Amino acid sequence: MRSASRLLLSGLLAGAACARPVLYYPEPLTAEKPAESKPASKAAPSPSGVPLMTVSEYRPAGSTSASADVEYLRSRQIIVPVVGADMTRVEDSFNDPRDGERVHRAIDILAPRGTPIISADDGRIVRMTTSTLGGISMYTVDPEHRVVYYYAHMDHYHPSMFVGRALVRGDTIGFVGTTGNAPKDTPHLHFQIMRMPEDGKFWIGEPINPYPLLGGVKRVAKQR
Secondary structure, eight states, rough: HHHHHHHHHHHHHHHHHOOOOOOOOOGGGGGEOSSSSSOOOOOOOOSSSOOOOOGGGOOTTOOOHHHHHHHHHHHHHHSEEEEEEEEGGOOTTTTTTSSSTTTTTTTTEEEEOOOEEEOSSSSSEEEEEETTEEEEEEEEEETTTTEEEEEEEEEEEEOOOOOOEOOOOTTTEEEEETTTTTTTTTOOEEEEEEEOOTTOOOGOOOOEHHHHHHTTTOOOOOOO
């Protein structure tokens, strides 16, 4: 009986060690709570306590197509948001399955804990939050409010960050960690890009694959 229990425990531990980060579409606003012990937001909060964008900042209805937004992103020349990261060592996990029927819709950039996370683009911070899945995370928008950048699993924010702050490409916004549901032995940044929805619900925009925009090259499986 004791031997069987040991085998079962070993199997569970092996499964946990081999599991890729179980990531997700960002959670709805109602499922998250504001980050604790961080600089207070300087943006007016919504009734639920979550800073939202004003109506005038929403994407105008029918303003651009998905393909136009991708081309716009190419023109912005966004940078890899983790200092020292080598895109030749980053996998394109955008279409990888996750738990349940979810799809990743993001990429994971692995780096040592505490590595600086930098803003991929100019823009401003629209939300800083802590959640069960994403851990310490941040949403930012580009200067034209056409795209949303989502950074998750941070260890902590840079102390100068606050909601509403203007960002310049390359600003340090936080540090790589394993908060949320990230494996505790796999520090990484979950980085996602989304189109700004017409209704301004920036946390559920249509995803755009960051991998090719950051210079990633799809690996070709070796034939045996």
